[in-house]
Structure formats: structure tokens, C-alpha cells
Amino acid sequence: xxxxxxxxxxxxxxxxxxxxxxxxxxxxxxxxxxxxxxxxxxxxxxxxxxxxxxxxxxxxxxxxxxxxxxxxxxxxxxxxxxxxxxxxxxxxxxxxxxxxxxxxxxxxxxx
Amino acid sequence: xxxxxxxxxxxxxxxxxxxxxxxxxxxxxxxxxxxxxxxxxxxxxxxxxxxxxxxxxxxxxxxxxxxxxxxxxxxxxxxxxxxxxxxxxxxxxxxxxxxxxxxxxxxxxxxxxxxx
Numbered sequence: 001x002x003x004x005x006x007x008x009x010x011x012x013x014x015x016x017x018x019x020x021x022x023x024x025x026x027x028x029x030x031x032x033x034x035x036x037x038x039x040x041x042x043x044x045x046x047x048x049x050x051x052x053x054x055x056x057x058x059x060x061x062x063x064x065x066x067x068x069x070x071x072x073x074x075x076x077x078x079x080x081x082x083x084x085x086x087x088x089x090x091x092x093x094x095x096x097x098x099x100x101x102x103x104x105x106x107x108x109x110x111x
Numbered sequence: 112x113x114x115x116x117x118x119x120x121x122x123x124x125x126x127x128x129x130x131x132x133x134x135x136x137x138x139x140x141x142x143x144x145x146x147x148x149x150x151x152x153x154x155x156x157x158x159x160x161x162x163x164x165x166x167x168x169x170x171x172x173x174x175x176x177x178x179x180x181x182x183x184x185x186x187x188x189x190x191x192x193x194x195x196x197x198x199x200x201x202x203x204x205x206x207x208x209x210x211x212x213x214x215x216x217x218x219x220x221x222x223x224x225x226x227x
Contacts, residue, residue, distance in 0.1 A: 032212045043115065043218040044154075044202070051213055089154065093212030097144070097159035097167035103152075 023090030027071035134203030
């Protein structure tokens with residue numbers, strides 16, 4: 001099993017701050033990287049799926065980049081709001097059905 | 112907006128008992144998945160299911176586990192003889208297509224299984 005690592009484990013920011021966190025993964029046999037947002041007591045929600053080196057995706061104030069050669073992806077949140085408080089998961093796929101998840105970054109945004 | 116539902120939200124059982132966790136995927140989806148998350152650990156893939164058969168399973172998915180789509184709408188995970196270490200949150204997910212891992216999977220809210 002090839003590990004997916006996320007950092008930091010948790011992050012506390014003030015409302016209005018911009019923030020980012022990292023997902024690292026083995027660069028070999030890469031096929032796709034997924035980002036999910038998971039609010040407490042709710043279902044994990046798909047944010048982005050990224051496949052190509054240099055991919056950048058954006059959804060509102062959230063964006064993500066992908067570097068498949070060095071094996072990392074960044075997730076950025078611009079102007080954090082309390083409703084952004086959630087766990088952000090990344091997950092790697094090597095072309096089959098199996099998806100390997102990171103442990104997540106837990107974001108707390110204080111009003 | 113269509114969503115994946117799971118029942119029950121919390122299941123408590125005695126060690127050695129059989130449990131069935133139920134999921135209703137989004138109606139036009141064809142690919143179905145089960146994941147679990149043991150408290151404090153990562154979400155882990157268990158199994159994928161398509162066209163009434165398992166398409167891939169992890170090493171966790173041993174003979175104690177089985178999956179079924181009994182009636183065209185429900186998708187179930189059965190654990191035959193539960194162990195303490197089966198205590199976890201179990202998530203069902205579904206996707207409309209399989210695109211080699213680039214497909215978007217929609218997750219249910221999970222069933223928390225507690226084995227005593």
C-alpha cells in the first residue's frame with residue numbers, strides 16, 4: 001500500500017485568513033487525486049478530482065494545484081469563513097477502483 | 112439534490128453477531144463502494160461493486176464480509192461474525208460511471224458500528 005500523507009493534521013485560523021494545506025503521495029503509478037470536504041456528522045463531499053501535472057482547479061474561494069512529478073497537491077482557501085470549518089481529505093487513485101485516503105487536515109475557522 | 116442514504120446511523124452489536132449495514136445509492140448510479148474509518152485512523156477502501164459482482168476488494172475484505180444488491184435499490188454490507196476490531200464508521204458511496212478513478216463518488220453519512 002502506497003501512503004498518502006496530509007499536513008498539517010489540524011489548523012486554527014481566524015475568519016478572513018487565507019490558508020493552505022498539503023497532500024503528499026507517491027509519484028509513481030499516479031492516476032488521479034481527489035479532494036473532499038467532510039463536515040462533522042455529514043457526508044464527505046467531493047471538491048476536486050485532478051489528473052494532470054500542473055492542474056489547477058477552483059471552486060469559489062477554494063482552489064487546488066497538483067504536481068504529479070514530485071507527488072504533492074495543495075489546497076488553498078482564500079478568506080476563510082466559519083462555514084469552511086471541516087476536515088479536508090485527499091485521496092489517491094492508481095487507475096483501479098481502490099482509493100487510498102490521507103488522514104485529513106482538520107480546519108477550524110474562528111469568527 | 113439526490114443523495115446517498117445509509118441506515119441505521121448507529122448500530123450496536125455483540126461480538127460474534129451478524130450485522131447488515133444498508134445503503135441506498137443515487138438511483139442512476141452503477142458503481143458502489145464501501146469504506147470504513149476506525150476511530151483515529153484513515154478512511155479505508157473495502158470493496159467496489161458493479162453489475163452484481165465485486166470489481167475490487169481490499170485485504171481487509173475477508174470472508175467475514177459480503178456485499179449484495181438484493182433488490183435494485185439497496186446495497187448492503189454484511190459482517191457475518193463481528194469482532195471488536197470491526198467497530199468503525201462505515202461509509203457507502205456510489206458513482207454514475209467508472210472513469211478509471213477520476214469518477215466522482217458520492218458518499219453517504221455513514222453508519223457507526225460499535226461491537227461490544
